[in-house]
Amino acid sequence: MRAISGLWRWRHNPLRRTTDLAEAWLALGALLLIAVAAPVAGSFVGTAAQDALQRSVRAQQQSRHLITATVVRKLGDAVPEPAPDAPLGQDPRSRVLAEWTSPDGTRQHGPALSRLTSPHPGDHFTLWTDAHGRVVARPLDSVTATTHAVLAGFGAALLTAGVVEGARRMIVWRMVRRRYARWDQAWDRAGPDWGKAGTGS
Numbered sequence: 793m794r795a796i797s798g799l800w801r802w803r804h805n806p807l808r809r810t811t812d813l814a815e816a817w818l819a820l821g822a823l824l825l826i827a828v829a830a831p832v833a834g835s836f837v838g839t840a841a842q843d844a845l846q847r848s849v850r851a852q853q854q855s856r857h858l859i860t861a862t863v864v865r866k867l868g869d870a871v872p873e874p875a876p877d878a879p880l881g882q883d884p885r886s887r888v889l890a891e892w893t894s895p896d897g898t899r900q901h902g903p904a905l906s907r908l909t910s911p912h913p914g915d916h917f918t919l920w921t922d923a924h925g926r927v928v929a930r931p932l933d934s935v936t937a938t939t940h941a942v943l944a945g946f947g948a949a950l951l952t953a954g955v956v957e958g959a960r961r962m963i964v965w966r967m968v969r970r971r972y973a974r975w976d977q978a979w980d981r982a983g984p985d986w987g988k989a990g991t992g993s
Contacts, residue, residue, distance in 0.1 A: 811967050822960040826953045833952040838945020845937035852931035856920050861892035863915040867903055886911050894925020902927070 867887045888911050891901040904927055906917045922928050 811971055815964055815967065818960055818963060822956050826956050829956065830949040830952040834945040834947075834949030837948035838941050841944040842938060842941035845932070845941055846934065849932050849934050849937050855922060856928055856931045857895045857923070858918055859892050859895070859921055860916050861890040861904060861906075861919050863906065863908070863911045863913055863917070864889040864891055864901065865913055866911050890917075890919075892919070892921070892925065894921055895923050896925065898925055900925040 865888065867889055886906050886908055887903060888906045888908070889901065890904045890906070891899065894900050900921075904919050906915075906919075908915055908917050911917075920928050920930050
């Protein structure tokens with residue numbers, strides 16, 4: 793809006809310089825480009841991210857299995873770092889040695905993170921494994937994937953707007969530098985005669 797009002801203000805102003813009009817047109821062009829290019833870029837990136845993440849969701853849901861494990865014994869007293877895929881407020885609380893049967897039927901045992909507050913031998917808890925019984929992170933769900941895709945789209949739109957505005961500011965900066973250089977040249981030419989009687993006559 794400021795670019796449009798700037799163009800109108802400089803339209804018939806006798807003090808208007810060529811660079812003033814160029815800056816106003818540049819601001820208007822940047823505004824229109826942001827209004828068009830930023831949403832298009834955001835939509836494109838968001839759609840691409842959604843497709844890729846939903847494929848990942850389907851692949852993870854097919855390759856990861858929720859199984860029931862049995863506690864053999866507790867490992868250590870320190871509470872481990874929460875798993876990156878654990879929801880807030882539901883962080884694993886204890887590290888245990890556990891046994892479980894993998895989806896391919898083989899018996900497995902090893903350390904695992906349990907949400908049991910005070911695990912005892914024989915207690916049961918669930919964990920995610922791959923087809924061979926190796927412990928893996930919980931699969932990505934569709935809602936989380938969509939949230940990541942939307943954030944990626946917003947990020948791309950903001951980045952596009954930032955690039956356009958940055959380019960506009962860089963061009964204006966160079967125009968101002970050239971204007972100052974021309975002023976310096978004009979002052980250099982007028983300097984020796986400045987203030988003398990008859991200067992400019």
